[in-house]
Amino acid sequence: MGGPVSLREWEPSDVDTLHELVSGSLDSLRPWMSWATGDYTRADATAFIARSARDRVAGEMYSYAVVVAGAPVGTVGMERNEVPDALEIGYWLHPAHTAHGYATVAAAASGRPCFATARS
Numbered sequence: 824m825g826g827p828v829s830l831r832e833w834e835p836s837d838v839d840t841l842h843e844l845v846s847g848s849l850d851s852l853r854p855w856m857s858w859a860t861g862d863y864t865r866a867d868a869t870a871f872i873a874r875s876a877r878d879r880v881a882g883e884m885y886s887y888a889v890v891v892a893g894a895p896v897g898t899v900g901m902e903r904n905e906v907p908d909a910l911e912i913g914y915w916l917h918p919a920h921t922a923h924g925y926a927t928v929a930a931a932a933s934g935r936p937c938f939a940t941a942r943s
């Protein structure tokens with residue numbers, strides 16, 4: 824992938840980073856993300872990272888950290904929905920990192936690892 828944007832799997836060591844990113848993004852996430860209600864706890868971040876790893880292995884969800892200049896700034900992924908053999912894309916970035924084209928690059932790039940994994 825070109826430019827300053829890359830994707831990588833969320834790691835257990837990312838829990839504090841993810842917690843801070845989501846907590847700092849709740850106002851912008853609430854209108855769009857059904858899970859962005861109330862406070863987002865460190866336990867929520869831990870559970871998301873663990874679920875992401877499990878669901879990737881199961882072929883149900885492929886979630887990646889969107890990394891800019893070496894640091895995660897949001898997430899992008901695809902997950903199965905009610906349509907057979909379909910994946911639905913979802914993404915969000917911390918508000919400090921929007922309007923730079925990062926989400927566009929990340930969304931386009933997310934298909935490569937998702938579909939490669941889904942086919943194997």
